Amino acid sequence: MAPNLISPAPGRAPGPPGGSPTRRAAALTLAWAGLLAGAPAQGAAPAWDVDPQASTIAFSAVQAGARFRGRFERFDADIRFAADDLEGSRAEVSVPLRSVDSRNSDRDDEVLGEAWFDVEDHPIAVFRAGTFERLGGGRFATDATLTIKGGTHPLRFEFTVKRDGDRAVLDGSAAIDRLAMELGTGEWTDTTWVGRTIDVEVHVEAAVGD
Amino acid sequence: MPLQNTRSRYGHVAQALHWGIAALILVQFVLANVAEAQEGLLAQIKWFARHKSFGMTILALAALRLGWRLYAPPPPLPGTMSGGSRSIARSTHWLFYGLLFALPVSGWTMSSAANFPVSWFGVFTFPDLVAPDEDLKETLEKVHELLARALWITVLIHVGAALKHHFLDRDDVLRRMLPWPRT
Numbered sequence: 001m002a003p004n005l006i007s008p009a010p011g012r013a014p015g016p017p018g019g020s021p022t023r024r025a026a027a028l029t030l031a032w033a034g035l036l037a038g039a040p041a042q043g044a045a046p047a048w049d050v051d052p053q054a055s056t057i058a059f060s061a062v063q064a065g066a067r068f069r070g071r072f073e074r075f076d077a078d079i080r081f082a083a084d085d086l087e088g089s090r091a092e093v094s095v096p097l098r099s100v101d102s103r104n105s106d107r108d109d110e111v112l113g114e115a116w117f118d119v120e121d122h123p124i125a126v127f128r129a130g131t132f133e134r135l136g137g138g139r140f141a142t143d144a145t146l147t148i149k150g151g152t153h154p155l156r157f158e159f160t161v162k163r164d165g166d167r168a169v170l171d172g173s174a175a176i177d178r179l180a181m182e183l184g185t186g187e188w189t190d191t192t193w194v195g196r197t198i199d200v201e202v203h204v205e206a207a208v209g210d
Numbered sequence: 211m212p213l214q215n216t217r218s219r220y221g222h223v224a225q226a227l228h229w230g231i232a233a234l235i236l237v238q239f240v241l242a243n244v245a246e247a248q249e250g251l252l253a254q255i256k257w258f259a260r261h262k263s264f265g266m267t268i269l270a271l272a273a274l275r276l277g278w279r280l281y282a283p284p285p286p287l288p289g290t291m292s293g294g295s296r297s298i299a300r301s302t303h304w305l306f307y308g309l310l311f312a313l314p315v316s317g318w319t320m321s322s323a324a325n326f327p328v329s330w331f332g333v334f335t336f337p338d339l340v341a342p343d344e345d346l347k348e349t350l351e352k353v354h355e356l357l358a359r360a361l362w363i364t365v366l367i368h369v370g371a372a373l374k375h376h377f378l379d380r381d382d383v384l385r386r387m388l389p390w391p392r393t
Contacts, residue, residue: 063326065332066326103342104324104342104344110251187250187252192332193255
């Protein structure tokens with residue numbers, strides 16, 4: 001029950017608003033604690049224990065007219081999600097960019113460099129989910145942000161979640177505008193040779209606690 | 211000149227395919243050398259993409275050429291040629307067919323192994339022949355270069371022989387592949 005700051009308990013003699021000074025201090029402390037509990041990275045939805053072997057962050061892009069695929073071998077996902085508690089759901093995923101693997105060392109070397117990820121100065125990309133929306137049919141979305149190469153950009157992420165007992169499977173995707181994020185500067189801005197959009201596909205399998 | 215081959219000359223189809231493929235082979239050698247000379251990954255991507263598109267065009271034309279060769283027999287080699295010469299000529303021609311398939315296919319496989327899939331001038335993408343594999347890619351790079359060298363040698367033998375027939379033997383061997391009537 002919310003702390004009563006307005007009027008004293010019924011039956012008590014009228015006194016200063018909120019009751020005695022001690023009671024007021026206790027009530028204010030409780031109120032602030034309640035506000036802080038709603039802050040980011042704290043949600044009330046159950047935490048997901050992500051299975052790194054079964055989860056992937058993959059991407060694809062068009063190079064010289066042909067689509068190729070790659071993935072990030074390492075990432076750290078902090079997810080709290082429940083379909084019936086979108087308010088209390090949170091997600092933050094950190095990706096060490098050096099873990100990129102597009103199955104071609106020339107391309108991987110180039111992508112770590114200054115024109116692309118610039119891992120020397122910005123080794124980690126962070127995805128932070130915003131408020132979650134229910135799209136219907138088991139589909140959800142969030143207007144998230146991606147912090148990469150020193151900039152933070154909006155990124156809409158749409159996904160499905162399937163639950164089976166204490167297992168959860170999430171499949172989602174996002175389309176990254178690489179020019180807006182300065183991924184591929186200078187000569188690489190020519191989208192004839194590397195397409196503007198990088199498609200990201202995420203597959204997460206997790207054990208969901210309570 | 212008819213569409214089909216006659217007993218004395220090659221017809222339109224055979225000639226168009228022959229000279230068309232010959233021209234594309236020259237273009238390929240130039241593109242490959244330009245691509246190899248590039249510094250920086252983007253420049254290499256651009257020039258190799260062009261080389262790959264022309265290469266796949268040659269593969270398609272080589273298939274047509276072979277189909278046509280099997281369907282329409284070529285004019286027989288002149289009786290003035292010795293049995294040995296005729297053997298060499300036939301071997302050179304079949305070597306060409308082999309190389310015109312092996313070169314693009316080795317290149318296509320190499321691209322697949324390199325995870326740089328092949329697009330035909332940005333219009334459509336060819337399926338990958340193998341899964342990405344850096345070691346396989348390195349091997350195929352050597353194979354492709356070796357085959358290209360073999361093609362270059364075969365071209366020189368072929369051109370040399372055609373000129374020998376025309377200027378030394380003074381027979382019709384070169385003339386029957388030329389699109390203009392004998393003067």
